[in-house]
Amino acid sequence: MRRYPRWPIHFALIVTSFAMLVPFYWVFKTSISGENIFNYPPSIIPRDPHLFYYVDVWYAIPFARYFLNSVVVSVMTIVANIVFNAMAGYALTRRFRGKTFILLLFLSCMMVPFQATIIPAYLITGKLGLLDSYLGLALPQFSTIICIFVFKASFDAIPASLIDAAKVDGLSEWRIIWTIMMPLAKSAMATNVILSFIWSWNNFLWPLIMTRTPEMQTLPLGLSRFLSYQEDTTGALYAFCIMVLAPGILLFLLAQKEFIQGLTSGATKG
Amino acid sequence: MTADDDDLERPRWKRWLLNRFVLTPLILLAIALAWDAYAAMNADGRIVGRVVDARGNPVEGAEVSLWIFNFTTFNEDKHVRSGPDGVFTITGNPSHHVQLMAQKPGLGASPRIPIRLYFRGQNVTLKNPLVLPGA
Amino acid sequence: MATPDVAAAAGRRAPFVARRSTRQAVLIWCFLAPSLLVFLLYRILPLVWNVVLSFEAWSPLKPAVFIGLDNYDEILSDEVFWQALWNTLYLVASAPVAIAIALALALLVDSDIRGRNVYRTLIFLSYPLMTVAVAIIWRWMFDERVGLFNYVARSLHLVDAPIPFLNSFTWALPSVIVANIWQMLGFYMIILLTGLQNIPGNLYEAAEIDGANAFRRFLRITLPLLRPSIFLCFVIGMLNSVTSFDLVYVMTGGGPGRATEILVTYIYKLGFVQTRFDYAAAVTVVFFVLLLVIAWAANRLSGGNAGAVEAD
Numbered sequence: 001m002r003r004y005p006r007w008p009i010h011f012a013l014i015v016t017s018f019a020m021l022v023p024f025y026w027v028f029k030t031s032i033s034g035e036n037i038f039n040y041p042p043s044i045i046p047r048d049p050h051l052f053y054y055v056d057v058w059y060a061i062p063f064a065r066y067f068l069n070s071v072v073v074s075v076m077t078i079v080a081n082i083v084f085n086a087m088a089g090y091a092l093t094r095r096f097r098g099k100t101f102i103l104l105l106f107l108s109c110m111m112v113p114f115q116a117t118i119i120p121a122y123l124i125t126g127k128l129g130l131l132d133s134y135l136g137l138a139l140p141q142f143s144t145i146i147c148i149f150v151f152k153a154s155f156d157a158i159p160a161s162l163i164d165a166a167k168v169d170g171l172s173e174w175r176i177i178w179t180i181m182m183p184l185a186k187s188a189m190a191t192n193v194i195l196s197f198i199w200s201w202n203n204f205l206w207p208l209i210m211t212r213t214p215e216m217q218t219l220p221l222g223l224s225r226f227l228s229y230q231e232d233t234t235g236a237l238y239a240f241c242i243m244v245l246a247p248g249i250l251l252f253l254l255a256q257k258e259f260i261q262g263l264t265s266g267a268t269k270g
Numbered sequence: 271m272t273a274d275d276d277d278l279e280r281p282r283w284k285r286w287l288l289n290r291f292v293l294t295p296l297i298l299l300a301i302a303l304a305w306d307a308y309a310a311m312n313a314d315g316r317i318v319g320r321v322v323d324a325r326g327n328p329v330e331g332a333e334v335s336l337w338i339f340n341f342t343t344f345n346e347d348k349h350v351r352s353g354p355d356g357v358f359t360i361t362g363n364p365s366h367h368v369q370l371m372a373q374k375p376g377l378g379a380s381p382r383i384p385i386r387l388y389f390r391g392q393n394v395t396l397k398n399p400l401v402l403p404g405a
Numbered sequence: 406m407a408t409p410d411v412a413a414a415a416g417r418r419a420p421f422v423a424r425r426s427t428r429q430a431v432l433i434w435c436f437l438a439p440s441l442l443v444f445l446l447y448r449i450l451p452l453v454w455n456v457v458l459s460f461e462a463w464s465p466l467k468p469a470v471f472i473g474l475d476n477y478d479e480i481l482s483d484e485v486f487w488q489a490l491w492n493t494l495y496l497v498a499s500a501p502v503a504i505a506i507a508l509a510l511a512l513l514v515d516s517d518i519r520g521r522n523v524y525r526t527l528i529f530l531s532y533p534l535m536t537v538a539v540a541i542i543w544r545w546m547f548d549e550r551v552g553l554f555n556y557v558a559r560s561l562h563l564v565d566a567p568i569p570f571l572n573s574f575t576w577a578l579p580s581v582i583v584a585n586i587w588q589m590l591g592f593y594m595i596i597l598l599t600g601l602q603n604i605p606g607n608l609y610e611a612a613e614i615d616g617a618n619a620f621r622r623f624l625r626i627t628l629p630l631l632r633p634s635i636f637l638c639f640v641i642g643m644l645n646s647v648t649s650f651d652l653v654y655v656m657t658g659g660g661p662g663r664a665t666e667i668l669v670t671y672i673y674k675l676g677f678v679q680t681r682f683d684y685a686a687a688v689t690v691v692f693f694v695l696l697l698v699i700a701w702a703a704n705r706l707s708g709g710n711a712g713a714v715e716a717d
Contacts, residue, residue: 009513020590021527024542026545091433091436096430102437105444111700112451112452115647116693117451120458122677139443142443173429201535202535204650248533248534251533253526260595264595
């Protein structure tokens with residue numbers, strides 16, 4: 001397997017990476033020079049780059065407010081996810097009556113995508129009086145099945161002797177989870193944090209449906225509204241894109257390993 | 271998660287602080303706070319510039335107008351006159367995107383120069399003077 | 406063993422004399438409760454409510470009226486629905502294309518070259534991005550006047566006049582598909598890569614010794630052992646295509662006409678623009694059934710039993 005030349009592989013991969021990165025570069029270029037909005041032919045290197053479109057975006061829309069909303073909802077989602085999923089994952093490692101039923105229930109819930117539930121979810125949230133509130137925005141995302149199974153797999157790997165020793169010492173189940181099992185399930189926790197953050201941060205349809213006032217809108221919604229107000233007549237839209245993409249890219253670059261680990265472990269565990 | 275995170279010989283607070291997940295937001299926060307402080311200190315809305323004629327001589331008494339950007343158009347807002355050495359000072363600019371034009375009867379009007387700032391009311395001193403076409 | 410008094414007391418289930426296993430069971434159910442509540446509220450209840458609502462005529466301020474299959478009758482004669490269904494199936498059919506490309510990439514990245522992690526990162530970078538931003542980027546790449554594709558096509562003299570990608574009935578949906586493939590490619594590649602790395606190397610060596618060439622090794626060893634990963638990619642890809650509301654809504658809004666309308670955007674418009682909750686619920690039920698059918702078909706096509714889903 002080491003007999004064939006390497007350079008065709010590198011060539012193919014470089015071409016592919018280039019193709020994957022060109023949209024980024026193009027958008028970044030427009031956000032700092034505003035050239036390709038109206039003039040044709042477009043240029044490859046930006047002429048007169050400047051950062052003023054970012055200033056425009058900052059003052060044209062309540063970016064700080066949208067950012068804050070997204071952050072609050074994401075933090076709520078992450079915290080609730082860790083607590084609820086860890087509890088459910090732990091419960092699934094024990095044997096109890098009805099476990100198969102619960103497992104089947106969870107697996108079948110995985111098959112129900114969010115888009116198939118939007119209308120009743122909206123009605124339910126309305127009935128709960130949570131429309132246009134942080135809790136209402138975050139509530140449907142408080143628990144995800146993939147992350148429950150990630151925790152379960154991680155807890156399964158903890159030797160039973162540790163748990164038995166803790167029980168002999170008189171620790172309650174609740175304390176067992178938080179003092180013994182969670183420190184040993186660091187990677188499951190990291191996976192959960194990253195996955196729930198990304199899903200909550202990028203969520204567009206749910207805030208679109210249930211926010212009623214501009215103050216409660218999240219970043220994706222703000223971006224889409226900016227597009228519909230200003231069309232694409234200004235480089236500010238692309239500056240907004242970059243500002244919105246930056247946290248996601250930054251988090252991904254920081255947490256690459258955990259991210260990929262999380263996706264593959266969550267995925268292959270069904 | 272990485273080797274230095276698990277290096278138990280370093281004191282615990284060091285491990286927690288230098289973790290890349292803590293360090294990055296802290297650095298970003300520090301940059302944001304520093305920028306906010308800088309902006310707060312330099313936000314008097316003062317624009318200082320010079321008016322010269324086509325030969326480069328300073329023009330006294332030219333009327334300089336400020337237009338403020340408002341969503342899609344510019345609205346005329348302030349007027350000042352240039353002093354003896356052609357220098358003018360506009361104060362109280364509330365916006366981040368303005369235009370300036372100087373004119374004097376007999377010397378014509380300079381083109382409208384757009385000025386874009388990094389934050390609202392940034393104090394700036396223009397590098398290039400406003401040039402009146404006449405001499 | 407227990408006197409009748411104690412037994413009666415236990416039967417009344419005072420907490421401090423409850424049996425330990427009951428206490429444990431209660432605790433376990435308490436642990437499961439929050440997650441169960443969330444799923445009940447936002448997955449199961451909505452599903453049931455959708456079904457119930459689909460058989461009723463209901464406008465929000467009036468009481469619901471049972472009308473039987475009328476909503477479904479309307480679906481059968483609704484042109485927009487059939488167009489949306491066709492578009493959705495078209496989108497789903499594009500997932501195998503993406504998976505095939507991702508398989509090729511995974512094979513390339515898995516080979517013994519330096520910098521594989523860099524390539525892996527660069528290709529995967531598009532997945533965690535906000536789909537709204539991706540849609541805006543691609544919307545502009547396909548732009549008629551200043552988009553990159555038109556620029557390249559005209560510079561290479563492939564076409565005389567710019568192609569209005571997002572405004573033409575033939576090019577709009579393929580454009581959306583291209584954007585979707587761009588975003589999902591990295592994800593499929595990662596899953597296939599993990600699957601590839603789980604194949605023990607000695608299998609290949611043994612086959613090589615037996616005289617199998619690279620292609621036969623691929624066909625006989627790699628593909629069968631990758632089946633669980635490929636199945637997973639199918640399922641996720643199908644779920645993603647069928648539910649790509651963000652991409653379609655921001656990139657084309659369902660237009661031009663209904664050329665890129667998919668079932669989810671149609672449901673959204675029915676429910677939240679036209680406020681026809683009852684009819685939208687019926688379309689949702691059909692949508693969900695379609696989802697199940699496609700999942701079952703994917704399962705059968707990849708050889709039964711859901712790949713490597715471990716039952717325990």
